[in-house]
Amino acid sequence: MGREEIFERLNEVFREYFDDDSITVTDDTTAADIEDWDSLEHINLLVAIEREFDIKFTMGETSEMKNVGEMVTAISEHLK
Amino acid sequence: MRTVLNLLSEYHMSLISAEFLLFIAIVIAIFYCVPGKAKRLWIGAANIVFLYFAGGLYGLSLWFLGAAVVYLGAMGITKGRGFLKKLCFWVPLIINLAILIITRYQYIHPVRAPFGVSFYTLILLSYLIDVYWGKFEAVLNPVDYFSYAGFFPAMTSGPIIRYKEFEANFKDRIRPDYKNIVFGMERILWGFFKKLVISERFAVLVNTVFGDYKTYSGAYIIFGVICFAFQLYTDFSGCMDIVMGVSEAMGMKIPENFATPFFSRSESELWRRWHITLGTWFKDYIMYPLQKTDLMVNFSDICRKKFGRKTGKKVGVWPGLLILWFLIGYWHGGLLKFVIGSGLLHAIYMICGQINEPWLKKVHEKLGIKPENGWYVILCRVRTFLLLCSGFMFFRADSTITALRMYGAIFTGNMGLFSAEGITSLGLDVPDLVVAAVSLLILFIAECFMQTGSVREKLYEKNVFVRALTWSLLAGAVMIFGMYGPAFEAGSFIYQNF
Amino acid sequence: MKIVKRIIACGLAGLMIFGIYMVSLRATRVEYAHLKYEQFFKDKTDYDVMFFGASHTQNGLYPMQLWKDYGITSYNMGGPDSSLPTSYYMLKLALKYHKPKVAVLDVIMADKNDISWDYSVAHHYLDAFPLSETKIEAVDFLFPDTKKKLEMLFPYYVYHGGWKDIDKEAIEGVFKENHWPTFGAEYESLIQTPPEPLQFVSQDAGYDGDETTGHQYIRKFVELCRENDIEPMLMFFPCGCEESAQRAANEVYRIAGEMEIPYVNLIYEEGLINQTIDYTDGGGHLNPSGARKVTEWMGSFLTSNFQLQDHRDDDNYSELWNATYSNYLEFIENYLQESTDLMTALMNMYNDEYYSYIEVNPGFEADEAEQMLIDQLLNENLAEIKEADTPGENRIKIRVTEVESGKEICTLAF
Numbered sequence: 001m002g003r004e005e006i007f008e009r010l011n012e013v014f015r016e017y018f019d020d021d022s023i024t025v026t027d028d029t030t031a032a033d034i035e036d037w038d039s040l041e042h043i044n045l046l047v048a049i050e051r052e053f054d055i056k057f058t059m060g061e062t063s064e065m066k067n068v069g070e071m072v073t074a075i076s077e078h079l080k
Numbered sequence: 081m082r083t084v085l086n087l088l089s090e091y092h093m094s095l096i097s098a099e100f101l102l103f104i105a106i107v108i109a110i111f112y113c114v115p116g117k118a119k120r121l122w123i124g125a126a127n128i129v130f131l132y133f134a135g136g137l138y139g140l141s142l143w144f145l146g147a148a149v150v151y152l153g154a155m156g157i158t159k160g161r162g163f164l165k166k167l168c169f170w171v172p173l174i175i176n177l178a179i180l181i182i183t184r185y186q187y188i189h190p191v192r193a194p195f196g197v198s199f200y201t202l203i204l205l206s207y208l209i210d211v212y213w214g215k216f217e218a219v220l221n222p223v224d225y226f227s228y229a230g231f232f233p234a235m236t237s238g239p240i241i242r243y244k245e246f247e248a249n250f251k252d253r254i255r256p257d258y259k260n261i262v263f264g265m266e267r268i269l270w271g272f273f274k275k276l277v278i279s280e281r282f283a284v285l286v287n288t289v290f291g292d293y294k295t296y297s298g299a300y301i302i303f304g305v306i307c308f309a310f311q312l313y314t315d316f317s318g319c320m321d322i323v324m325g326v327s328e329a330m331g332m333k334i335p336e337n338f339a340t341p342f343f344s345r346s347e348s349e350l351w352r353r354w355h356i357t358l359g360t361w362f363k364d365y366i367m368y369p370l371q372k373t374d375l376m377v378n379f380s381d382i383c384r385k386k387f388g389r390k391t392g393k394k395v396g397v398w399p400g401l402l403i404l405w406f407l408i409g410y411w412h413g414g415l416l417k418f419v420i421g422s423g424l425l426h427a428i429y430m431i432c433g434q435i436n437e438p439w440l441k442k443v444h445e446k447l448g449i450k451p452e453n454g455w456y457v458i459l460c461r462v463r464t465f466l467l468l469c470s471g472f473m474f475f476r477a478d479s480t481i482t483a484l485r486m487y488g489a490i491f492t493g494n495m496g497l498f499s500a501e502g503i504t505s506l507g508l509d510v511p512d513l514v515v516a517a518v519s520l521l522i523l524f525i526a527e528c529f530m531q532t533g534s535v536r537e538k539l540y541e542k543n544v545f546v547r548a549l550t551w552s553l554l555a556g557a558v559m560i561f562g563m564y565g566p567a568f569e570a571g572s573f574i575y576q577n578f
Numbered sequence: 579m580k581i582v583k584r585i586i587a588c589g590l591a592g593l594m595i596f597g598i599y600m601v602s603l604r605a606t607r608v609e610y611a612h613l614k615y616e617q618f619f620k621d622k623t624d625y626d627v628m629f630f631g632a633s634h635t636q637n638g639l640y641p642m643q644l645w646k647d648y649g650i651t652s653y654n655m656g657g658p659d660s661s662l663p664t665s666y667y668m669l670k671l672a673l674k675y676h677k678p679k680v681a682v683l684d685v686i687m688a689d690k691n692d693i694s695w696d697y698s699v700a701h702h703y704l705d706a707f708p709l710s711e712t713k714i715e716a717v718d719f720l721f722p723d724t725k726k727k728l729e730m731l732f733p734y735y736v737y738h739g740g741w742k743d744i745d746k747e748a749i750e751g752v753f754k755e756n757h758w759p760t761f762g763a764e765y766e767s768l769i770q771t772p773p774e775p776l777q778f779v780s781q782d783a784g785y786d787g788d789e790t791t792g793h794q795y796i797r798k799f800v801e802l803c804r805e806n807d808i809e810p811m812l813m814f815f816p817c818g819c820e821e822s823a824q825r826a827a828n829e830v831y832r833i834a835g836e837m838e839i840p841y842v843n844l845i846y847e848e849g850l851i852n853q854t855i856d857y858t859d860g861g862g863h864l865n866p867s868g869a870r871k872v873t874e875w876m877g878s879f880l881t882s883n884f885q886l887q888d889h890r891d892d893d894n895y896s897e898l899w900n901a902t903y904s905n906y907l908e909f910i911e912n913y914l915q916e917s918t919d920l921m922t923a924l925m926n927m928y929n930d931e932y933y934s935y936i937e938v939n940p941g942f943e944a945d946e947a948e949q950m951l952i953d954q955l956l957n958e959n960l961a962e963i964k965e966a967d968t969p970g971e972n973r974i975k976i977r978v979t980e981v982e983s984g985k986e987i988c989t990l991a992f
Binding site: 041043 | 364371372
């Protein structure tokens, strides 16, 4: 799966999870950019992403991913 | 010479002492003299010397035991797999937690806690867990490891440094830099100011009220708790300033532990500004793993089904939040009062905050209150401060029961505080009260400036006279008004006993 | 350019901080030691004699009188609460700055075994001495508590806390200087008769051959003198102290005999002092009347038993000492003028610089002490007395004049 496609699906997850259709994520999007994305929600969001792509992030990745771009990279690694 | 050494050995090294200043002067001076590779070796040596003088042979040995098993365990994790890998993780983990719990929380034997155990245990465990999670490979070079594992500035009261953060300092060659050294010294001086001039003074007031709340009931109690907030803040963050200053003077960056916390507008913001590294440690190593467990994930799903997506998301987090804060409170001292005052109480506040958010938002919209309104911001800050203080009542009181009794005693209506005799009956006379108030005001003004950027940077831009004058006045204030010396007992940092 | 700016900033800060330190130190510190030892540190010449001991020494020997009458230069190193170990260390410290020909030690507190020194009193000595290895050694030995050691070595540690007490006077004191022209002595202008006659043990009542820590340090004092080519001498002031202290002092006869050094216990010097009128406190410390007598005795003893020169014609000494002596006369004149009662006045008048004209009211009756004081003045031709023609409001009027010039110093009436 290419980065483009991952981005598209990821965007859907974000929109659904935060119940906000105006969200468009880019490589540089971080938690600071989305109002409800805080440390309490972080794991739930990741779980939602894991379910969407049928992957499991490692604990190491969980706090390492600083922005959406890194998330996409991690996702594509898991999909290989 | 012998006499000098004699004097040294009798001393318990405390951060707020002339001996420590001498120690860091020597350490920093030589740090810049040794070549690049040897710098970490020198730090390692300084760590051992510091731990010896601070914690005695006992403290040094227990630290070494904890650090060594983690060092070896991490290597086993990186090199091994399967069962061995798990063993190399769990054994060092259990050993360190055992040392922490047994010595610090005093359940099994009244064994003395090794110096800094509450902090260095978290530092060591962060390393162990990071290696286990594959964030990086175990560090083979013992100098690299031990210079981190016992980094002396962090041994007294933190901050809880991650290995990667520490290692990043050595990516490039560290050169003596005037700005680093000056900024570092400014910060150390500021820390001394906060501790000796402010914290120690407020301590007198606090000790009087908490020492006899039946006499000092009513308004005194509220005053006492608020003063304690100032005492604890200046004590702990003053210690941090000294520690950060020392590191900075060596060209090293370590994470901040405080970011003007009393300017927080909400409980959640507060914990991103108060004892920051403790929060991030518990978030990364307790909260995330907890939330990722199947149990929690399933519970979250159930909540979403039951309460709808929006509410369900929030509710689903609550058990995790409560467990998390229970543990944070427990870390502070293993006693119920800490579990409540530094733990569960704040979880409850945050939960209430989440529950109230939707309808409060509607109220604000109706009344036309915008979150950026000046007075609204002030209101939020005051409210957050008072919530923090409500937890401090438990933190500072002798026990949970005493704290509850003290809460009750507020309602006796004792207004003695507002009389001249009253305010001067707390152990500080008028000159000291004035100094306490003025120095607190100076702190407040400085922190207002910090909201818009680094004060030291701004100072750096000014001319030589202004800079020299600022340094001199600050140093003079510490020299003259500092509560050190035989007349006062400039006690150890509150968090040093952790 | 940047470097210059940086150096200036640091240098300026250093200066300002040092300035703040000096001003705050001067404004808060106890001046006693600095006054007492001011001349000691200023003087580059050596002293013939140095006196060591406790407050009895400090009150009982006047270097300025020794200078005037014998041309001996001396310094009074005695001070409150000084135990024998302390005196030993005071000698050790003093030797870094001045080496006397003779060192005289008062063996008071010879009955004590403990070493520790009251630290608040210790400041009255040690603050004046700069930090040195000897000072560190002395402090380490004399103070068991680590914090006290630091306090003694770095007095600012203690004094800064007194910032609250800084007032106009203290600030003025920073820039103005006070002087004690006494070469260490303390002129205690008080007089008190003992309520009962003082009891003394017999001269051969000793300590049964036992030696205390005090005795140990007497020996060490003597040895230290010998190591430095100083002639030691031991003495004991006439004072009504406890029996054990007197016995311990008498034990020193044996020690002095063994070590072959002179020792005089002035309790047994018949007729030297007059109990009724020579004490400030009824039996302990000598007042100016008693001190004058003991100083005179000491001057005579020193010149007879040691090779000391009369420096009164020696330009190396006479300039400084004569100048200080004039200041000294002014200094003690103040006490005379401020005498609050007759006995104090009569005591202060007992000085061969003064000649006094005493006029008493008809029917004047002096009590025992007053009569003794008047008699000693008359006997030594320091005063004349007559009855007033007509009764006045005062019992007695005194006109004090300077012997040399005849100039009037003051008139007192009681």
